[in-house]
Amino acid sequence: MTIRQCFDRFIADRMVYCADKTIRTYTMHLDLFLRWLSNTYGPIEQIGFEQFPSSDNIFTNYILYLRSKSSCKNVTIRSYARSIKAFLAYCYEEDLCQDYLKKVKLPKDDSLPKQPLLEEEVLLLDSCFDKKTIKGIRNYCIVHLMLDCGLRSQEVRSLCFEHLDPAHNLLHIYVSKECKSRITMIPGFLLDAISSYQFLEQRRSGVIFHGLRDNAPLSENALKQIFSDLKAESGITRLHAHLLRHTFATSYLMGGGNLEFLRVLLGHYDYTVTKNYSSLAAQYRMLGIPVYKLDPIFFRVLP
Helix, strand or coil: CCCCHHHHHHHHHHHCCHHHHHHHHHHHHHHHHHHHHHHCCCCCCCCCCHHHCCCCHHHHHHHHHHCCCCCCCCCHHHHHHHHHHHHHHHHHCCCCCCCCCCCCCCCCCCCCCCCCCEEEHHHHCCCCCCCCHHHHHHHHHHHHHEEEEEECCHHHHHEEHHHHHHCCCCCCCCCCCCCCCEEEEECCHHHHHHHHHHHHHCCCECCCCCCCCCCCECCCHHHHHHHHHHHHCCCCCCCCCCHHHHHHHHHHHHHCCCCHHHHHCCCCCCCCHHHHHHHHHHHHHHHCCEEEEEHHHHHHHCC
């Protein structure tokens, strides 16, 4: 079987259960890897893994190749490596290649710590919203669903009025990453804001957030534009959608929350990502840095 056929089988396997965005990431990262294989060993449409020298570890060699590029940071290499590891692990499990991943260590993460939003910065953001207008109250709700509930961008865009449980301050998330569902809490002030938006837009069911010029649910590009405009208006140059979720996680741990509860609230499969917030939260708490504080509702369930 050629390398190209192995790649096609891998993508077909992943398309059964992975999100479109994940498939695009696999394809983009693996395209670079396959081009390197073609340039190094020959056309991937004609050769298979068995034609590589047994002494060559193609995973190690590709990592070394990326490290030789001065513009390629360790964090970028580690990002590419996740897709390649998934592909090579699949091929090994299908008995298509040898175990190229055994005992291979990746470069240490050299990414800069993501600084969560401070209390004064959130006040600055809130001053950008005219909550008497549909646009203003809509954008306020979107920002605070990410900031005060830890929602992802796609979860906000897919949120329906039927997913809200105002009587118990609960929010049901059904369209999530890897199709996992979960329940989280939603503060009263945010429920009130959504109710105000509902009143202004005169919508009682279905997806909550829509574009201003049409009746279609808010698109991914429209959401990106909201944050682009907010970055320019607020002057917070590091602002992006995921920073709000990052602030939620850091603030939750600073406020006394534990990792297991945070993992559940964020919808993480395991602690691999969740534990990254622990050290940063401890540092900010030790230094007394005024990170934005979550509503007390998130800490009433602590044992």
